[in-house]
Amino acid sequence: xxxxxYRKFYLPSYSxxxxxxxxxxxxxxxxxxxxxxxxxxxQLPVAVDSLxxxxxxxxxxxxxxxxxxxxxxxxxxxxxxxxxxxxxxTLFVPAKILRRLVHSIFQxxxxxxxxxxxxxxxxxxxxxxxxxxxxxxxAEKSDISTCFLRSGFAPPISKQEAAFGFHANQVETxxxxxxxxxxxxxxxxxxxCEYPGSVDxxxxxxxxxxxxxxxxxxxxxxDSGVIGDASLATIEDGREWLDKGAAALAESIVTxxxx
Numbered sequence: 096x097x098x099x100x101y102r103k104f105y106l107p108s109y110s111x112x113x114x115x116x117x118x119x120x121x122x123x124x125x126x127x128x129x130x131x132x133x134x135x136x137x138q139l140p141v142a143v144d145s146l147x148x149x150x151x152x153x154x155x156x157x158x159x160x161x162x163x164x165x166x167x168x169x170x171x172x173x174x175x176x177x178x179x180x181x182x183x184x185t186l187f188v189p190a191k192i193l194r195r196l197v198h199s200i201f202q203x204x205x206x207x208x209x210x211x212x213x214x215x216x217x218x219x220x221x222x223x224x225x226x227x228x229x230x231x232x233x234a235e236k237s238d239i240s241t242c243f244l245r246s247g248f249a250p251p252i253s254k255q256e257a258a259f260g261f262h263a264n265q266v267e268t269x270x271x272x273x274x275x276x277x278x279x280x281x282x283x284x285x286x287x288c289e290y291p292g293s294v295d296x297x298x299x300x301x302x303x304x305x306x307x308x309x310x311x312x313x314x315x316x317x318d319s320g321v322i323g324d325a326s327l328a329t330i331e332d333g334r335e336w337l338d339k340g341a342a343a344l345a346e347s348i349v350t351x352x353x354x
Contacts, residue, residue: 099149099167101156106166120208123164124352126244127200128152129193129225131174131218134182134313136263136321138282139271141184143263144218145172150274151215151246154341155348163352166209168200174221178312182320190224197228205236213244213351219261219303242351246343250336252327259290260323261303262313266336268325273333286325291316 102108106125117123130145140146148170159165176187188196201212214225229241250266260266272281291302291311300307302316313320 100153101167104152104156104165104167106168114207117208119164121210121238122352123166123209124211124213124348125204125209126152126165126167126213126215126348127197128167128170128215129174129197129218129221130170130172130216131176131220132172132184132186133176133179133218134185134263134320135267136287136319136325137285138268138287138321138325139263140280141186142172143267143271144174145170147267147270147274148215148217150270150337151217151341151344154337155246155344158342158345159348163349165348165352168204171196171200174218175224176218176220178220179320180312181314193221193224194228197225198232201228201232205239210239211351211354212239212241213348214242215244240354244344244347244351246340246347248336248340248343250332250340255290255294256323256327258294258301258304259292262317262322263320263325264323265325265327266323268328269330269333270337271333272328272330273337276330286328287319287321288324288326289317289319289321290324291322 098108099105128148130148132141132145134141135143152167173186173188175190175193176185179185216222216225233239233241252265256265268281299305300309302308302311316322
């Protein structure tokens with residue numbers, strides 16, 4: 096077994112006595128990564144969401160000043176991805192199972208003495224489950240703080256892509272080109288473009304990113320599994336967006352640790 100590159104921040108790399116002896120655990124930040132294993136079109140591996148969570152931490156944590164009180168739990172790699180059923184490679188757990196797992200991680204880290212938690216969530220399907228669990232746990236424990244860890248950096252993409260490109264799209268494909276360039280995990284021979292709507296359509300009811308949204312499964316709105324324009328992705332953009340995103344994420348981590 097090999098530990099992630101951010102080993103000094105990774106809780107499983109410490110012994111029980113070391114964790115027990117951590118100073119000021121109540122003010123330290125515990126990051127819980129939540130991802131998914133699901134289809135991402137014909138060009139990307141099914142591990143995109145979970146892999147990107149680890150990529151962000153590997154890039155951001157070295158930018159955090161020495162001595163910053165932050166730790167990372169093992170990632171939750173399988174999430175609520177039933178919207179991607181029907182594609183080989185998609186693994187998912189029901190919402191109630193994900194909620195129980197997240198709640199269990201909370202409870203046990205709380206028992207170790209930690210009080211500040213942040214979720215680095217890289218799969219949209221997990222959001223409502225994790226948010227509800229955060230609210231439940233805060234109702235149970237009055238002395239904790241919870242939040243989603245966000246970088247605040249938004250890649251400069253077109254209005255069409257921003258509104259209707261939300262899965263295996265330009266951004267995710269570019270990120271993966273850069274994050275896995277040494278392993279060649281992106282198949283650039285086929286980069287589909289499929290949108291479930293257009294910015295020229297004034298309708299407020301959309302699949303995502305709108306005042307009113309509807310429930311959907313990928314097979315209903317995309318033949319390829321891509322929702323967006325993967326053909327716009329470049330490795331150069333991916334490198335730049337990873338670097339800027341990681342720097343912004345590091346700033347967010349420091350800010351949360353200092354609160």
